[in-house]
Amino acid sequence: MSVITKDKTATEFSSTLVQFIEEWKDKPGSLIMILHRLQQEFGFLPRPAIIQLSQMLQLPLAKIYGVVTFYHYFKLTKPGRNNIQVCMGTACYLKGGEDIIHELENLLGIHLNQVSDDGEFSFESVRCVGCCGLAPVAVCGTEVFGKLVPDKLPEVLAKLKSN
Amino acid sequence: MNTMNINIKINGTPVTVPAGTSVLKAGKLANTKIPALCAHPDLKAWGACGICVVKVEGSPKMVRACTTEVVEGQNYITHDPDIVETRRTTLELIMSNHPNECLTCPRNGCCELQTLSAEFGIRDVPFASGVRRLPEDLSTPSVQLHPAKCIACGRCALVCQQMQDVWALEFLNRGDQTRIAPAGDVTLAESPCIKCGQCSAHCPVGAITEVDETRKAWAALRDKSKEVVVQIAPAVRVALGEEFGLEPGTLVTGKVYAALRRLGFSKVFDTNLSADLTIMEEASEFIHRFTTGGELPLITSCCPSWVDYLEKYHTDMISNFSTAKSPMMMMGAMVKTYYAEKAGKTAADIVSVAIMPCTAKKYEIQRSDDMRSSGAADVDLSLTTRELARMIKQAGIDFVNLPDEPADSPLGIYTGAATIFGATGGVMEAALRTAYYMVSGKNLTSVDLVAARGMDGVKIASVKIPAGGKEIEVRFAIAHGMANVKVVMEQVRAAKAAGKELPFHFIEVMACRGGCISGGGQPYGSTDEVRAKRTAGIYKDDKDSVIRLSHENPSVQALYKDFLGKPNSEKAHHLLHTHYVPRPLYVK
Numbered sequence: 001m002s003v004i005t006k007d008k009t010a011t012e013f014s015s016t017l018v019q020f021i022e023e024w025k026d027k028p029g030s031l032i033m034i035l036h037r038l039q040q041e042f043g044f045l046p047r048p049a050i051i052q053l054s055q056m057l058q059l060p061l062a063k064i065y066g067v068v069t070f071y072h073y074f075k076l077t078k079p080g081r082n083n084i085q086v087c088m089g090t091a092c093y094l095k096g097g098e099d100i101i102h103e104l105e106n107l108l109g110i111h112l113n114q115v116s117d118d119g120e121f122s123f124e125s126v127r128c129v130g131c132c133g134l135a136p137v138a139v140c141g142t143e144v145f146g147k148l149v150p151d152k153l154p155e156v157l158a159k160l161k162s163n
Numbered sequence: 164m165n166t167m168n169i170n171i172k173i174n175g176t177p178v179t180v181p182a183g184t185s186v187l188k189a190g191k192l193a194n195t196k197i198p199a200l201c202a203h204p205d206l207k208a209w210g211a212c213g214i215c216v217v218k219v220e221g222s223p224k225m226v227r228a229c230t231t232e233v234v235e236g237q238n239y240i241t242h243d244p245d246i247v248e249t250r251r252t253t254l255e256l257i258m259s260n261h262p263n264e265c266l267t268c269p270r271n272g273c274c275e276l277q278t279l280s281a282e283f284g285i286r287d288v289p290f291a292s293g294v295r296r297l298p299e300d301l302s303t304p305s306v307q308l309h310p311a312k313c314i315a316c317g318r319c320a321l322v323c324q325q326m327q328d329v330w331a332l333e334f335l336n337r338g339d340q341t342r343i344a345p346a347g348d349v350t351l352a353e354s355p356c357i358k359c360g361q362c363s364a365h366c367p368v369g370a371i372t373e374v375d376e377t378r379k380a381w382a383a384l385r386d387k388s389k390e391v392v393v394q395i396a397p398a399v400r401v402a403l404g405e406e407f408g409l410e411p412g413t414l415v416t417g418k419v420y421a422a423l424r425r426l427g428f429s430k431v432f433d434t435n436l437s438a439d440l441t442i443m444e445e446a447s448e449f450i451h452r453f454t455t456g457g458e459l460p461l462i463t464s465c466c467p468s469w470v471d472y473l474e475k476y477h478t479d480m481i482s483n484f485s486t487a488k489s490p491m492m493m494m495g496a497m498v499k500t501y502y503a504e505k506a507g508k509t510a511a512d513i514v515s516v517a518i519m520p521c522t523a524k525k526y527e528i529q530r531s532d533d534m535r536s537s538g539a540a541d542v543d544l545s546l547t548t549r550e551l552a553r554m555i556k557q558a559g560i561d562f563v564n565l566p567d568e569p570a571d572s573p574l575g576i577y578t579g580a581a582t583i584f585g586a587t588g589g590v591m592e593a594a595l596r597t598a599y600y601m602v603s604g605k606n607l608t609s610v611d612l613v614a615a616r617g618m619d620g621v622k623i624a625s626v627k628i629p630a631g632g633k634e635i636e637v638r639f640a641i642a643h644g645m646a647n648v649k650v651v652m653e654q655v656r657a658a659k660a661a662g663k664e665l666p667f668h669f670i671e672v673m674a675c676r677g678g679c680i681s682g683g684g685q686p687y688g689s690t691d692e693v694r695a696k697r698t699a700g701i702y703k704d705d706k707d708s709v710i711r712l713s714h715e716n717p718s719v720q721a722l723y724k725d726f727l728g729k730p731n732s733e734k735a736h737h738l739l740h741t742h743y744v745p746r747p748l749y750v751k
Binding site: 002003004005047050051060061062063064065066069070076 | 324330331332333334335336337345346347475476477478745747748749750751
């Protein structure tokens with residue numbers, strides 16, 4: 001009975017996404033899973049997409065935002081084309097994870113959770129990614145970079161850029 | 164319903180309480196105060212603050228009294244040196260990220276955290292200050308968010324979501340980054356907020372407050388080129404006394420008039436008179452729709468939060484809304500036209516001030532151009548009961564010992580029907596008293612419409628009115644506490660969709676639980692206990708009134724005769740009616 005915003009939402013949901021939401025929306029506890037799927041579609045959670053989801057699920061927008069902001073994993077802003085996750089779990093931290101972050105800041109000219117001007121890169125710190133034997137570790141998409149040292153980072157960035 | 168009783172002990176003293184009672188409530192029943200900052204009788208407890216810890220005899224652990232149900236035979240220790248020390252530490256931790264700005268805080272002197280700090284004799288906080296300087300939200304004319312002062316107790320979000328079903332506020336982020344804000348960092352004004360102010364009424368600290376406009380009122384009173392006229396709402400007269408140590412529900416009408424005069428207002432008018440006027444307009448509108456097959460049910464529109472809510476959440480019902488303005492806006496229009504004419508002034512010469520139990524009234528006075536029917540703002544300033552109390556204190560007025568004074572002519576006389584506008588069901592009862600007369604030509608033998616009264620969230624009943632040899636039945640519904648509205652609206656929608664007979668002809672809605680008597684601008688501490696006392700004060704005022712029917716108000720009769728013509732006349736429509744527009748929940 002109510003209109004969430006006046007703006008027509010420009011976001012197009014693919015038919016598979018719509019199908020997925022329709023399939024799960026009435027099952028209890030499905031919100032987080034649906035949000036995962038939504039983020040997979042867009043790379044982050046654009047506000048118009050959340051608004052559209054709120055309409056489809058008949059859930060207050062505030063409730064969805066409460067969940068989205070509670071979990072580190074969900075992103076409200078668009079990350080770089082390559083979003084590098086630097087592990088700061090115990091092992092990686094002890095093996096110099098912080099140096100990796102400092103060097104990325106130097107090389108990219110951005111801070112944690114920021115996006116480079118060309119939209120190519122962003123980076124964030126995450127907790128244990130589950131391969132402590134390779135510490136310190138960074139992950140980008142499905143690629144894992146182990147036993148990192150700051151000197152190896154230009155090579156890593158070049159590789160990601162050429163992908 | 165579980166009516167089983169359970170025998171427990173509080174600090175060794177036997178007490179019998181109903182099963183399902185929390186230890187916190189059981190403590191209260193045993194005259195033991197267990198401190199708490201997040202629990203509130205209006206809300207389901209959720210154990211956020213940790214101040215209410217108690218011990219169960221025989222167990223080394225401490226449990227939270229608010230979320231622990233009593234168990235047969237157990238002895239609960241509510242205070243011992245361990246518990247006091249634990250509470251102190253929790254308090255110090257809360258204070259470690261709370262700004263130490265009591266002197267300039269709107270809640271100075273009426274803050275639950277400040278009171279606890281005083282009781283615990285906290286002199287310094289041993290933890291480093293972790294105050295987060297989050298930006299304030301000053302976007303609405305009614306309430307303001309001061310997130311730096313938030314102690315994350317969650318009351319506001321629970322009120323906004325559970326009691327009001329508005330969902331303007333939610334917890335964002337988590338852990339030490341947790342904060343209360345509208346979804347997606349839009350401002351409150353851009354959110355579904357309906358300005359009811361229940362968040363501010365439930366906030367234990369100064370994190371959400373009404374917009375204080377007392378200085379604007381003083382500035383108007385200092386301006387010698389203006390005449391400053393004031394009106395007071397029904398619910399103010401049974402609550403203002405609390406600010407001066409009187410019991411909730413104490414009727415202080417005559418003292419409020421006297422105090423307002425001493426503050427410098429040139430004329431003291433009563434919103435109750437325009438409540439009678441509202442009844443004349445609304446009852447006529449109802450009868451017109453009822454007898455000519457117009458759009459039904461008719462829905463009352465006195466409550467500005469409800470207006471805002473309907474424009475956002477029930478847009479398909481806009482044509483069912485009574486076009487009659489609220490009593491405050493009707494009085495404003497009369498002050499700046501009828502009274503101005505009598506006093507030989509123009510609308511621009513007069514500053515019209517309203518004293519309301521409500522924060523949303525501050526929004527209402529600027530809701531649309533209809534609120535300027537006199538050519539200027541019909542109401543220039545709307546102050547809450549709390550703000551008026553502050554002004555009276557600033558002026559050094561000994562409120563309790565003031566003599567009772569009358570209101571001013573020509574807009575000061577009211578009936579019992581008007582005064583009950585302050586309580587849930589009151590508008591319906593008043594309207595039906597007059598509708599009965601308008602249809603049957605006779606007055607009700609007993610004007611007390613008991614079915615409309617009481618604290619049930621939704622009340623449904625009907626009255627039979629004799630009309631030309633037969634009887635017509637008017638079915639009505641009353642909802643209060645915004646979350647209770649949905650079920651009523653859904654019933655209407657379902658009947659309309661199925662082409663069935665309407666379940667109700669007339670619906671009254673008030674946003675706040677209990678109606679305006681516990682509005683967002685009333686003195687702090689509204690609970691059902693306080694609501695019951697204020698409500699009793701309202702109905703006593705009605706019962707003691709010589710005239711209890713709006714259509715018998717001589718001033719209202721004179722107003723129609725001299726100025727407006729008939730109810731729903733063209734002039735009345737221009738000055739006393741308004742329009743509604745659908746609004747999106749979020750501006751962006």
